Amino acid sequence: MSLEVAGVEFGYRRHPVLEGIDLTVAEGAFCALLGPNGSGKSTLTKILARILRPGAGTVRHAGRDLLRMPRREHARIVSYVPQSSEAPFELTVREAVLLGRTPHIGLLPTTHDWDVVEAAIDQLGLADLRERHLSELSGGQAQRVLIARALAQEPRVLLLDEPTSALDLRYQIETLRIVREVTRERGVTALIAIHDLNHAAHFCDQAVLLHGGRIVADGPPAEAFDAATLGRVYGLEVRVERTGDTVDVRPAELDGTSGADRPEPLPRP
């Protein structure tokens, strides 16, 4: 039941943004999409969420064409946490999370639907806020509501576009831990666009590095994070330290070793 992206191309008004994207994420794997600003992470996530339609290529889950199946069916398989919310502000937290059940609900939500909603609210630490209106939440609290909504959808594929950008350190780590648990315990395949290389290395099984709309590295973080490649992609000298399976990435400037081998920036394809 892996997610398979093959030959995906996309451009905004003919300006190419993604080219030749081939990517496989195994069932139950947690995959980080990394790369500099503008490298195409959000665009790829939006294609998988069917917000954008690629000019070429296929996206399959368990062999089925995700881009051509009926939308309701797609919504039972894929849930998506956008960078920011478009949810109506007059909704309460419970009502907003219940929206995640839409692809599963017949006429009215059942007891099971409400149980799933309450579990997602508890999981994201929102129990005390469940009757609050979205307009009364902080940015980070609202971001946690979006994640709870996506979990309440009970997807097979969970897509997250920089979901931790507004979260404080505790909730950044908790969110990543929750997503990892969901992949481990429910076999959900998760893809997260994220900037923090060390968080990706710690929590994710697979790291995919984008540069100028192409994949330049793909593998377990300890293999994909190579100082020369990262340095060229980000245009910044970095140090990569490996200890067993763990890997730690630091800008050289922070440990006082900057200037030893300044990288040539990677030309945009």
Ligand SMILES: Nc1ncnc2c1ncn2[C@@H]1O[C@H](COP(=O)(O)OP(=O)(O)OP(=O)(O)O)[C@@H](O)[C@H]1O
């Ligand atoms: N609506 C749009 N119209 C035209 N160009 C766009 C649009 N959205 C994004 N782009 C361009 O597409 C490219 C990829 O953008 P995308 O948002 O996918 O990058 P990203 O890797 O997610 O960046 P970030 O880390 O800043 O979120 C960029 O060059 C961006 O300027």
